Amino acid sequence: MGRLVPDPTAAPATTWQSATVERVAVETYRAKTFTLRLAEPSPFRAGQHYDVRLTAPDGYQAQRSYSIASAPDDFGRIDLTVELIPDGEVSPYFHEVVEPGDLLEVRGPIGGPFTWTPDLAGPLLLLAGGSGIVPLKSILMHRGLASPDTPALLLYSARGPEDIIYRKFLDSAGRRNPSVAVRCALTRRQPPGWIGYDRRVDPAMLRECIDELMTMHGNDSVPLSYACGPTGFVEAAADALLSIGVDEATIRTERFGPTQ
Numbered sequence: 001m002g003r004l005v006p007d008p009t010a011a012p013a014t015t016w017q018s019a020t021v022e023r024v025a026v027e028t029y030r031a032k033t034f035t036l037r038l039a040e041p042s043p044f045r046a047g048q049h050y051d052v053r054l055t056a057p058d059g060y061q062a063q064r065s066y067s068i069a070s071a072p073d074d075f076g077r078i079d080l081t082v083e084l085i086p087d088g089e090v091s092p093y094f095h096e097v098v099e100p101g102d103l104l105e106v107r108g109p110i111g112g113p114f115t116w117t118p119d120l121a122g123p124l125l126l127l128a129g130g131s132g133i134v135p136l137k138s139i140l141m142h143r144g145l146a147s148p149d150t151p152a153l154l155l156y157s158a159r160g161p162e163d164i165i166y167r168k169f170l171d172s173a174g175r176r177n178p179s180v181a182v183r184c185a186l187t188r189r190q191p192p193g194w195i196g197y198d199r200r201v202d203p204a205m206l207r208e209c210i211d212e213l214m215t216m217h218g219n220d221s222v223p224l225s226y227a228c229g230p231t232g233f234v235e236a237a238a239d240a241l242l243s244i245g246v247d248e249a250t251i252r253t254e255r256f257g258p259t260q
């Protein structure tokens with residue numbers, strides 16, 4: 001655990017800096033987490049991301065954004081979780097080449113609206129599609145450390161059980177704390193005896209989640225909603241929230257790319 005005060009000498013978010021890969025952890029058959037030690041750390045907010053730039057020997061460069069998976073409380077280190085897009089340019093490099101000890105070029109932290117700080121309180125309705133779970137894990141972890149009484153319900157939509165990223169973390173987050181509920185929608189493959197949702201996010205599902213969150217919370221405060229994942233998921237989730245009367249001003253979204 002490190003300091004949280006802003007460091008005036010820290011590199012601005014627009015400056016590229018080097019980061020050392022300290023650890024690589026396999027999350028699923030197509031997601032790995034890379035722990036990076038930053039050369040010039042800056043404080044960040046849960047929900048922000050870093051840009052990563054790769055440079056080929058001939059000078060060709062490719063740049064992509066990756067959300068921070070870890071909590072802001074671990075100063076100087078960030079976790080990035082990268083899902084493999086098999087025909088992609090950057091994510092296969094992470095999966096096939098990057099290993100502990102490597103240096104990467106990064107800049108950040110970046111991102112404003114899709115962030116959560118304890119002063120925003122809650123309750124929190126967190127909606128994740130696929131790798132959209134990444135920044136929501138950071139928000140959940142920070143909530144647990146800085147504001148453990150803030151109620152949160154995470155609804156995670158994945159294709160099948162083998163696609164669930166951070167399974168251990170999510171299992172224990174939901175079990176340990178009465179203020180946190182984790183619900184899962186498996187849209188394509190459900191294990192025998194599955195009692196979670198077996199369909200894509202829709203208005204009825206979100207109504208149930210909000211009702212559950214309000215029951216946990218015990219009062220009428222309007223939840224803050226964060227939806228993150230592939231463009232199609234985020235649009236469906238935001239439309240569903242609006243269709244059941246959720247105020248647009250309480251919905252924050254982050255789109256990672258094409259529809260799943």
Ligand SMILES: Cc1cc2nc3c(=O)[nH]c(=O)nc-3n(C[C@H](O)[C@H](O)[C@H](O)COP(=O)(O)OP(=O)(O)OC[C@H]3O[C@@H](n4cnc5c(N)ncnc54)[C@H](O)[C@@H]3O)c2cc1C
Nearest residue numbers: 064065066067081082083087088089090091131134256257
């Ligand atoms: C703010 C922000 C935060 C992000 N955070 C994360 C993160 O935490 N983890 C993570 O894995 N990704 C994240 N992404 C997506 C990431 O930036 C890349 O787009 C992704 O890794 C694909 O890059 P690539 O070079 O491998 O594929 P590309 O070469 O860019 O694309 C190859 C093919 O895959 C398709 N494709 C591209 N992106 C996706 C996608 N996300 N889903 C499905 N198909 C896709 C393209 O249309 C193309 O057909 C984030 C994106 C944004 C904008």
